Amino acid sequence: MQGALGARRERAEALTYTHPRPPWGEPVPVLEGLWWLRLRLPLRLDHVNVWLIEEEDGGLSAIDTGFDDAPTRSAWQRVLEQVFAHRRLVRVLATHYHPDHIGLAGWLCRRYGAELWASRAEWLMARMLALDTSEEFDRAYEHYDRRAGLPEELVQRRRAAGNLWRRRAGAPPGAHRRLRHGDHLQLGRFRFRVIIGEGHAPEMVTLVDEEAGVLIAADQVLPRISPVVSVPPSMPEADVLADFLGSLERYRPLDEGILVLPSHGRPFRGLHRRLDQLAAHHEERLARALAACSEPRTVYEVMPALFDFTIDESQLGFALGETYAHLNHLTARGELAWELADDGALRFRRL
Numbered sequence: 001m002q003g004a005l006g007a008r009r010e011r012a013e014a015l016t017y018t019h020p021r022p023p024w025g026e027p028v029p030v031l032e033g034l035w036w037l038r039l040r041l042p043l044r045l046d047h048v049n050v051w052l053i054e055e056e057d058g059g060l061s062a063i064d065t066g067f068d069d070a071p072t073r074s075a076w077q078r079v080l081e082q083v084f085a086h087r088r089l090v091r092v093l094a095t096h097y098h099p100d101h102i103g104l105a106g107w108l109c110r111r112y113g114a115e116l117w118a119s120r121a122e123w124l125m126a127r128m129l130a131l132d133t134s135e136e137f138d139r140a141y142e143h144y145d146r147r148a149g150l151p152e153e154l155v156q157r158r159r160a161a162g163n164l165w166r167r168r169a170g171a172p173p174g175a176h177r178r179l180r181h182g183d184h185l186q187l188g189r190f191r192f193r194v195i196i197g198e199g200h201a202p203e204m205v206t207l208v209d210e211e212a213g214v215l216i217a218a219d220q221v222l223p224r225i226s227p228v229v230s231v232p233p234s235m236p237e238a239d240v241l242a243d244f245l246g247s248l249e250r251y252r253p254l255d256e257g258i259l260v261l262p263s264h265g266r267p268f269r270g271l272h273r274r275l276d277q278l279a280a281h282h283e284e285r286l287a288r289a290l291a292a293c294s295e296p297r298t299v300y301e302v303m304p305a306l307f308d309f310t311i312d313e314s315q316l317g318f319a320l321g322e323t324y325a326h327l328n329h330l331t332a333r334g335e336l337a338w339e340l341a342d343d344g345a346l347r348f349r350r351l
């Protein structure tokens with residue numbers, strides 16, 4: 001699934017986890033006026049965290065939504081029509097366009113009369129993917145796969161699978177309130193500042209309230225797993241790893257003791273340690289990719305060198321995208337060069 005997170009477990013013992021895991025679909029308070037709701041995902045990464053904020057006027061704001069599927073809809077119905085029946089859902093803030101984050105925004109906004117808040121790029125991406133059934137969509141994937149040196153059989157299977165986003169997500173509302181980097185938002189008792197994270201998604205919204213000591217980190221800073229940084233077929237030559245590593249620096253000025261609320265995993269403290277671990281993880285993967293290219297290699301050939309587990313077909317999309325990301329970054333740094341061979345595949349080699 002495009003944008004899915006790999007189950008790449010890392011040692012992150014330096015982090016301090018602050019709260020136990022709540023039961024599925026049961027909102028639990030993590031701070032005064034801020035609730036944690038854990039929703040199931042039918043994937044190896046089996047959950048997404050959403051955050052509920054009590055508004056002063058009796059409303060409720062939701063940050064992220066889960067997939068658009070029957071179990072997620074009923075989980076929300078229980079939460080909004082029973083647990084929080086005394087409050088009205090007034091807004092859905094979607095951190096980014098991936099189906100586990102914005103998937104149910106259309107349904108929630110329609111059913112409860114809520115408005116959607118999102119950054120422009122994330123809203124546009126979600127709208128585009130919701131509507132894109134064009135030949136051009138398939139063609140971009142095919143081009144991307146062929147340049148990666150994927151065996152023809154896999155190229156055809158991926159083409160037949162089509163637009164996976166649409167299987168997990170409904171169209172988001174046709175209008176939104178645009179959020180930008182540096183905006184200040186009052187949500188309940190929190191005065192958040194928007195920090196845009198890049199690389200995992202183009203313009204991901206994360207929210208910090210330094211006085212309250214809380215960072216809603218979306219997928220930018222996760223404990224235990226490294227967010228997927230994947231080159232999309234729509235921009236096959238993009239250096240998304242530079243975007244990711246560059247935007248991590250926007251979190252450096254925040255306090256080490258800040259409570260980090262990630263979209264996957266448990267709330268934790270140890271932000272700077274985690275930023276260091278994420279940067280070190282990618283440096284180590286870059287070194288592996290570089291070593292793999294002492295002879296000219298395709299993206300598909302380099303891929304196994306970057307992962308400590310065997311890639312099955314459900315993980316192929318993200319694994320390929322991550323490998324592209326590391327190879328494109330090394331190319332941008334001037335450490336690799338590629339050539340397009342007669343078979344239509346790129347070959348990367350060390351300079």
Ligand SMILES: [Zn+2]
Pocket residue numbers: 003096098101200201219
């Ligand atoms: Zn994501």
